[in-house]
Every structure is written in structure tokens, then in C-alpha cells.
Amino acid sequence: xxxxxxxVRFLELAITFASCYLAVGSFFHxxxxxxxxxxxxxxxxxLDISYTLTMVDPDVIxxxxxxxxxxxxxxxxxxxxxxxxxxxxxxFNIALFLPEALTFSQLDWLNLFYVPEIFxxxxxxxxxxxxxxxxxxxxxxxxxxxxxxxxxTATERRGAQSEEADLVFVNQSTIALIMIAVSLVVVFGASxxxxxxxxxxHGLLQTQVYxxxxxxxxxxxIISASLIVFYREQIGE
Amino acid sequence: MKKEVLTKTPLKLTVSTLSFxxxxxxxxxxxxxxxxxxxxxxxxxxxLLDRPEAVEVLNxxxxxxxxxxxxxxxxxxxxxxxxxxxxxVGEVLPPYFELVEGSNFKVLWKGLGDLEEDHSYKIRxxxxxxxxxxxxxxxxxxxxxxxxxxxxxxxVGQTLIVKPHPFNIKRIRQQKxxxxxxxxxxxxxxxxxxTTEFREIxxxxxxxxxxxxxxxxxxxxxxxxxPPKVNxxxxxxxxxxxIFLNTASRMALGTNIRNGFEYSLQAVLGLSSxxxxxxxxxxxxxxxxxxxxxxxxxxxxxVSTGYLGDILVMPDIASGGLDxxxxxxxxxxxxxxxxxxxxxxxxxxxxxINERILHVSVLESKFNLQQCIRKCRGHIxxxxxxxxxVTMIDEGRLESLLEGLREMxxxxxxxxxxxxxxxxxxVSGFGVAARxxxxxxxxxxxxxxxxxxxxxxxxxxxxxxxxNPSKQSFAEVLLSQVARR
Numbered sequence: 001x002x003x004x005x006x007x008v009r010f011l012e013l014a015i016t017f018a019s020c021y022l023a024v025g026s027f028f029h030x031x032x033x034x035x036x037x038x039x040x041x042x043x044x045x046x047l048d049i050s051y052t053l054t055m056v057d058p059d060v061i062x063x064x065x066x067x068x069x070x071x072x073x074x075x076x077x078x079x080x081x082x083x084x085x086x087x088x089x090x091x092f093n094i095a096l097f098l099p100e101a102l103t104f105s106q107l108d109w110l111n112l113f114y115v116p117e118i119f120x121x122x123x124x125x126x127x128x129x130x131x132x133x134x135x136x137x138x139x140x141x142x143x144x145x146x147x148x149x150x151x152x153t154a155t156e157r158r159g160a161q162s163e164e165a166d167l168v169f170v171n172q173s174t175i176a177l178i179m180i181a182v183s184l185v186v187v188f189g190a191s192x193x194x195x196x197x198x199x200x201x202h203g204l205l206q207t208q209v210y211x212x213x214x215x216x217x218x219x220x221x222i223i224s225a226s227l228i229v230f231y232r233e234q235i236g237e
Numbered sequence: 238m239k240k241e242v243l244t245k246t247p248l249k250l251t252v253s254t255l256s257f258x259x260x261x262x263x264x265x266x267x268x269x270x271x272x273x274x275x276x277x278x279x280x281x282x283x284x285l286l287d288r289p290e291a292v293e294v295l296n297x298x299x300x301x302x303x304x305x306x307x308x309x310x311x312x313x314x315x316x317x318x319x320x321x322x323x324x325x326v327g328e329v330l331p332p333y334f335e336l337v338e339g340s341n342f343k344v345l346w347k348g349l350g351d352l353e354e355d356h357s358y359k360i361r362x363x364x365x366x367x368x369x370x371x372x373x374x375x376x377x378x379x380x381x382x383x384x385x386x387x388x389x390x391x392x393v394g395q396t397l398i399v400k401p402h403p404f405n406i407k408r409i410r411q412q413k414x415x416x417x418x419x420x421x422x423x424x425x426x427x428x429x430x431x432t433t434e435f436r437e438i439x440x441x442x443x444x445x446x447x448x449x450x451x452x453x454x455x456x457x458x459x460x461x462x463x464p465p466k467v468n469x470x471x472x473x474x475x476x477x478x479x480i481f482l483n484t485a486s487r488m489a490l491g492t493n494i495r496n497g498f499e500y501s502l503q504a505v506l507g508l509s510s511x512x513x514x515x516x517x518x519x520x521x522x523x524x525x526x527x528x529x530x531x532x533x534x535x536x537x538x539x540v541s542t543g544y545l546g547d548i549l550v551m552p553d554i555a556s557g558g559l560d561x562x563x564x565x566x567x568x569x570x571x572x573x574x575x576x577x578x579x580x581x582x583x584x585x586x587x588x589x590i591n592e593r594i595l596h597v598s599v600l601e602s603k604f605n606l607q608q609c610i611r612k613c614r615g616h617i618x619x620x621x622x623x624x625x626x627v628t629m630i631d632e633g634r635l636e637s638l639l640e641g642l643r644e645m646x647x648x649x650x651x652x653x654x655x656x657x658x659x660x661x662x663x664v665s666g667f668g669v670a671a672r673x674x675x676x677x678x679x680x681x682x683x684x685x686x687x688x689x690x691x692x693x694x695x696x697x698x699x700x701x702x703x704x705n706p707s708k709q710s711f712a713e714v715l716l717s718q719v720a721r722r
Contacts, residue, residue: 106264107264128268136272147382158325160340160342161344164345168345171323175381176283183278183279187274191271
């Protein structure tokens with residue numbers, strides 16, 4: 001195994017840890033964490049355990065406990081993981097991130113069931129967007145590197161020299177990392193561009209009387225044209 | 238152009254994209270929408286990177302002549318143009334080839350520039366034959382493996398001719414030993430009566446008959462002080478050797494590479510080379526002492542027997558008989574294009590024998606020894622040849638061999654030296670096939686059993702040589718036929 005191979009593997013670990021760190025951080029800002037903390041504190045109070053005597057302060061011990069647990073799981077999956085394990089890390093991170101991300105939902109479905117507003121956070125939209133994007137980017141990196149590892153093993157099994165297979169793996173992973181980084185920049189840029197474009201289009205449409213009909217017609221034309229082009233290409237091939 | 242098909246990876250990413258976008262739309266959450274956009278942007282950007290366009294595999298050598306067990310280096314020049322991605326190149330090795338160094342499968346990374354690389358690997362050719370490397374298979378993959386691989390072939394067209402090693406038999410220089418190695422009885426005569434078979438035009442030498450001067454050729458090349466030209470003719474029926482090789486399936490006892498049949502072929506080559514170098518005319522014939530059944534069109538079966546020649550078995554009997562005796566010595570016939578090579582001299586004949594032996598396989602002939610001799614009768618009559626039979630003697634097939642011996646005796650004059658004119662080389666297959674101590678012991682026991690059969694054969698006027706290729710070289714076997722004066 002070449003040095004480059006290990007570099008890629010450690011980069012993979014760094015990305016996994018980064019996404020786990022952000023997901024756990026997001027979880028600590030969510031209402032679920034506050035509920036858990038309150039529950040643990042209540043239980044400790046019921047059992048009449050003093051924080052100062054036993055050093056069991058939920059504010060200190062709970063974040064440490066959850067963080068260590070998450071990082072051990074991530075490290076285990078990275079070392080011995082298969083593709084399904086990669087998906088497990090990803091699902092785990094999404095689950096940790098979800099309660100805080102729901103804060104920025106514009107439609108509160110829980111209101112239908114007369115549940116009071118519980119999704120609250122003290123962090124900004126950009127902060128959460130970066131966290132979400134890094135989690136997804138981490139998932140793509142792990143998925144792709146695992147796929148490349150499978151290809152490497154398959155080519156070696158077919159008789160290719162180990163160095164040649166390593167070279168292919170390293171180059172594929174490098175390109176994947178570059179592509180994901182570029183995609184991150186593009187999407188992050190788009191998140192800034194969309195409100196500006198939205199404001200422009202909104203201003204333009206305000207002057208129109210039947211703006212919904214106009215938007216509908218334009219969308220239908222674009223969709224139909226795309227379908228026609230697609231099917232023509234298929235027939236041509 | 239072939240349609241580009243996406244692999245499962247982008248589909249998996251698209252699923253997560255859709256679930257995020259749907260969740261974002263349902264909840265009115267732009268974070269989910271942007272999270273869903275990320276895989277789509279990654280797929281689109283990656284698909285912009287084209288995979289390599291074409292692979293060229295060049296072969297600098299068309300024909301390679303090697304000996305059995307030689308190590309050959311196979312060289313290829315690989316060229317990959319355009320795109321970005323990885324390319325795999327692989328060649329299917331013909332059977333009986335062993336990879337010694339490197340690999341016949343290579344994976345290459347094609348970067349931004351055009352790629353040109355040399356690829357080589359070493360193989361050992363373990364069995365004689367003519368092998369061809371027709372195509373080199375390649376696969377072109379997209380750098381991120383988002384599209385399925387494009388498969389193709391490049392013609393390399395390399396032919397590898399693997400020749401068997403002849404067992405060289407050297408002349409014994411020591412004066413005090415007498416070789417018992419049989420030679421054709423006519424070989425003692427150095428000069429014979431010229432036949433009408435033209436050999437060449439040469440310059441007149443002292444002692445040549447005037448009748449043989451070729452006046453036209455002399456006039457055409459007339460120069461002062463130049464001797465006239467004479468026609469040279471082959472000497473009459475001298476020193477003919479017929480080698481009969483048994484191609485029965487039991488000859489292939491052993492592994493695919495090391496078996497009695499392969500050793501027999503090498504022995505035939507060695508013997509041919511030995512006798513040809515001593516100005517003998519050597520002919521080679523293939524026979525088989527197995528019984529054959531040829532299925533006919535109407536359901537009948539033609540059975541080849543040693544005693545009665547071909548017998549036609551009628552359909553009703555054939556079906557019943559064949560079903561009942563399935564696999565009892567009745568084997569399918571392999572039609573042969575050429576069963577024998579007529580006797581000839583010189584290097585040309587050695588080349589012809591070599592060529593023929595390259596393509597000989599087990600069950601090459603459907604004729605037994607007697608039938609074979611009868612087929613070659615026209616070339617044997619009057620030549621008083623030396624017959625050499627290379628076989629694996631089997632008690633069950635002994636009668637067929639004895640019939641052949643009796644047929645041979647018809648064409649042999651009594652020798653003045655008392656040496657037999659039939660040499661039987663018995664290749665012991667048990668020793669070749671034996672693996673491990675127990676099998677070795679069993680093979681020794683079987684060989685002991687064979688020795689009594691060989692003694693019987695000697696009584697029929699044949700010289701019998703027992704050869705165990707796993708223990709002795711062919712030269713050693715023949716040297717054992719040397720006695721002190």
C-alpha cells in the first residue's frame with residue numbers, strides 16, 4: 001500500500017469525524033438534547049445525588065458521553081466498515097442533525113395537532129446549512145471511496161499489480177474529493193444567489209396580474225421541451 | 238454510438254437527493270433542498286469528465302518459435318487517447334501456459350495527457366503446439382465509475398509455435414563399446430545402386446558413370462577448365478526407418494503437461510533426428526490399438542476391430558449393444574487428415590515431422606497397427622526397413638500389437654548380424670502418473686508386471702526397450718543398449 005493510499009484513507013477519516021462533530025454539535029443545540037438533559041437532571045435530583053459530591057453534572061458528562069460514543073462508532077465503521085456501515089454513519093448523523101434543521105421549516109406540521117412550537121435554536125441558517133452540506137459531502141466521499149476500494153480489490157483479484165490498483169484508487173479518490181469540494185462551493189454559492197434571484201423575480205412578477213398562470217405556462221413549456229429533446233436523443237441513439 | 242448507461246452509484250445518490258428535496262418541499266425547508274442539490278451537482282460535474290476514447294494494443298512480434306518449457310516474454314505497447322479514467326487490459330492465455338513473471342492483466346490510470354505504456358509479462362510454454370494470441374480485451378471506465386464500462390478488443394495476432402525438445406541421441410566415440418542400437422539392415426552398405434529418383438545436379442567426380450553426364454546442363458554452364466555436370470540419383474531402397482506411434486488414449490496417462498504421450502512424441506523426434514542424420518529415410522505413422530465405434534447416418538455403428546477390419550453393426554443391435562456396453566472400450570472416432578508421413582531424407586523431412594508432431598493429439602488415428610502397415614505397404618515393400626514402435630504396452634491390447642509384428646515380419650529380410658529389425662519402445666505411463674509415495678510403489682509393482690509381457694514380446698523377434706520417463710532420460714535408455722566389445 002502506498003503512502004498516497006493511506007493519505008486518502010486518513011482524509012476519509014477526517015471527513016467522517018468532521019461530519020460527526022458537526023452533527024453532534026447540532027444535536028447539542030436542539031430541543032431534544034435539552035429534554036434529555038432535563039430528564040437526566042430530574043432523575044438525579046429524585047435520587048438525591050449532589051453534583052458537587054459525585055461530579056455527575058449532566059451539563060458536563062452528557063456532551064462528553066454522547067461525543068465519545070459517536071466518535072467510537074465512526075472510528076469502528078471507518079476501520080472495519082462496509083458500504084452499509086457508511087450509510088449507517090450517514091443516517092446517524094442525519095438523525096442527530098434533523099431536530100435542529102427542522103427549526104428552519106416554513107411549514108409547521110405539528111401545529112395541525114395543536115403541538116406548541118418546540119423547534120428552537122440559537123444558531124443561524126448559514127451555520128446549519130454548512131453542517132447539513134458537510135454531512136452530505138461526507139456521505140458522498142465515504143460512498144465513493146468505498147466504491148473505489150471495491151474496484152481496487154476486484155482488479156487485484158483479476159490479476160492486476162497492487163501498485164497499479166493503488167494508483168487508480170488514489171487518482172479516483174482525489175478527483176472525487178475535488179469534485180465534491182467544487183459541488184460544495186457551487187451549492188453554497190447557490191444558497192446566496194437564490195434569495196437575490198427570488199427578490200428580482202418576485203419584483204418582476206408583482207407587476208403581472210395572472211402571474212401564477214404565467215409561471216405555470218412557462219414551466220410546462222420548459223418541461224415539454226426537455227422531454228421532446230430527451231426522447232429525440234433516445235430515438236437517435 | 239453506444240448508449241452510455243449509468244451505474245448504480247449515481248442512482249443511489251439520486252435517491253438521497255430526491256428524499257431531501259421532497260422533505261424540503263413538504264416542510265418548506267431550504268436547508269434540505271440545498272442538501273439534496275449537492276449529490277446532483279456532484280453527479281453532473283463528474284459526468285462532464287469524459288472517459289478515455291480508445292485503447293490501442295500494439296504487438297511488435299508476429300511469430301515466436303520456442304521450445305517446450307521455455308520462458309517467453311510477451312510484449313505489448315498500449316496507447317490510450319482522450320478522456321480521464323482507468324483502463325484495464327487483459328489477454329486470455331492459451332491452455333497449458335504458466336504465468337512466470339508479471340501479469341497478463343493490467344490496470345492503467347489515464348490522466349489528462351495521452352498515455353503510452355509498455356506492458357510485458359513472462360509465460361512458460363508447457364506443452365507443444367501452435368498457439369495464437371488473437372485479441373487483447375480492454376475495458377474503459379469513467380473516472381468516478383458513474384457510467385458502465387465500455388468493453389472492446391484489439392487485434393494482436395501473435396502466433397507462438399512451441400516445439401517439443403527432441404531427445405538427442407549422441408554418437409558414442411569410445412572404440413571399446415559396441416552399440417546395440419538397431420540400424421536398418423541395409424545401412425552397412427555405403428554405396429548402392431542408383432535409382433531413377435533424381436536428387437540433384439552436381440559436378441563430375443572421378444568414378445562417375447559417363448551415362449550420368451547431363452550434357453544440356455554442362456553446355457548451359459560451359460566454362461574453360463570446368464568439369465561437366467552429372468545427374469545424381471538416390472541410392473536404391475536403402476536405410477529406411479518407419480516409426481509407428483500409438484495414439485491410444487491410455488498413452489496420455491499422467492497430467493495434461495507431463496504424460497506418456499508427450500514423452501513419446503519427444504522420443505519420436507529424437508529418433509527421427511538420429512536416423513535422418515545418418516542418411517536414413519524416415520517415415521512416421523500414427524496408429525491406435527483402441528476399438529472405435531463410428532455412428533452411421535441410419536443409426537448403424539461401424540466398429541473398427543483388429544481382426545476383421547471395419548464391421549457394420551445394424552441399428553437395432555447397435556442401439557442395444559452400445560447402450561449396454563456404454564463406455565466399454567468403444568470410443569468416438571477422430572477423423573485424421575494424414576495418418577503417415579512417407580519416408581524421406583534430410584532436414585526437409587525433419588521439418589515435416591516436426592510440423593506434423595506439433596499438431597498430433599491423442600486418438601489421432603482410427604487404424605490399428607496392422608491396418609496402418611497395410612496402408613503404408615506401397616512405401617514399405619522392398620525397402621527392408623527398420624520398424625520402431627513407440628507405445629505403452631497393455632496386456633489387453635497385446636494381440637493387436639502381435640498382429641502388427643507379424644505383418645511387419647512380411648517386409649523384413651533376415652539380417653546377417655542377427656539384430657532384430659523391430660524396435661519397440663515401451664513408455665511406462667505409470668511412473669509418469671504416480672504422485673506420492675504410495676502411487677510410486679504401485680507404479681513399481683505394475684512395471685514389474687509389465688516386464689513379463691515385455692519378455693514375451695522379445696520372443697517374437699523384437700527388441701524391446703522399457704523406458705520410464707520420470708526416472709531415466711531417453712539417452713540413458715538407449716545407452717543401456719551399449720555393450721563392451
